[in-house]
Amino acid sequence: MENQKAKDLIQKYIDGTATQKERDILNAWYIQRSNSTIDEMPEPNYAYWNKKIGDQLPRAAKTTPIWSRYSAAAAIILIAWASLLFLKQYHQKTNQIISAVTADITPGKNSATLTLANGKKIILSDVTSGALAEEAGVSISKTKEGQLVYEIEDSNSQTNQMNTLTTANGETYQVRLPDGSLVWLNAASSLTYPTSLNKGDVRRVELKGEGYFEIAKDKKHPFVVKTAEQEVKVLGTHFNINAYHDERKTVTTLLEGSVKVSSSKEQKTLFPNQQSSITEDGFFIKTVETDDVIAWKNGLFLFNDEPLGSIMRKLSRWYDVEVIYHDVDQDKLFFGGVSRYDNVSKVLKKLELTGGVHFKIDGRRVIVNK
Secondary structure, eight states: OOHHHHHHHHHHHHHTOOOHHHHHHHHHHHHHHTTSOGGGSOOOOHHHHHHHHHHTSOGGGGGSOHHHHTHHHHHHHHHHHHHHHHHHHHHHHHHHHHHHHHTOOOOOEEOOEEEOTTSOEEEGGGSOSEEEEEETTEEEEEOTTSEEEEEESOTTOOOOOEEEEEEOTTEEEEEEOTTSOEEEEOSSEEEEEETTTTSSSSEEEEEEEEEEEEOOOOTTSOEEEEOSSOEEEESSOEEEEEEOTTSSSEEEEEEESOEEEEOSSOEEEEOTTEEEEEETTEEEEEEOOHHHHTGGGGTEEEEEEEEHHHHHHHHHHHHTOEEEESSOOTTOEEEEEEETTSOHHHHHHHHHHTSSOEEEEETTEEEEEO
């Protein structure tokens, strides 16, 4: 609608002479104009309307402020334009919400890459259940539930072949080793092990990242998990090791049985509900809530007075996102829990509810603000 016609309709609206049809046209025009950008919307011509209203006043009345005496008429114009701005901002906010939902990031999945001794790589999410390979008298298969299983076919085989199971960011997987032990790998982790795991005096594997272990009991063959900073030796027990390269410490948490944890300088024994931490400052043991530690294995994020920086590193691995901080205290503590299988926006919303932090999703980046 042309500006002059709009002004005429507004004048009729002020005069009270506008028909219902003209009122509808005026309302429709305001809504239509709300689809323009803020920069494109013309400012209301206050001088024009001041004169139009002023011309209708008795001469004596013109000595007093027009907008104060005829605030009702002025309010109509201001309200109309305020409504226009509101509608525009409403549309912008709605578009931002729609855009944020569209750009939301889905959780990780059950997948990993198996690297055989001959260098062959098998992406486990790409293969159906059934037999995958056979090495050193051991058959390797994938179950319908997505578990990797090793079974001994030739007990006399002495060949020692090494396999590596690797999860990328946004992946997790479970493997049943040749000795019957179960291992859950968290995102961005790897486990290297021999297919003839129970042939030697020691069952030895190497972990990078995080894994939860349920070790098959075998008194004659201790089970050893080696990481960059420690070795954990067990006979049969349940424990979790967090040994990510970007964490400040290597953490071992015991749920059942006992384990011996050895650093380059000392060795200590853990009992159920105890957790060891090896840092640059030393070797420490404390009692913890083990449910919090292994929540990831059970499909949960549980934060119990956990620093923001630690939480965001977990989210970064699981959702495969880059985290950018803008003047935020990464040591701020948070408490709460949410499913790991929710989109990242829901997890971030839970953190926002605690106050003091806000998040913006930009592609595969999460921007953290105060």
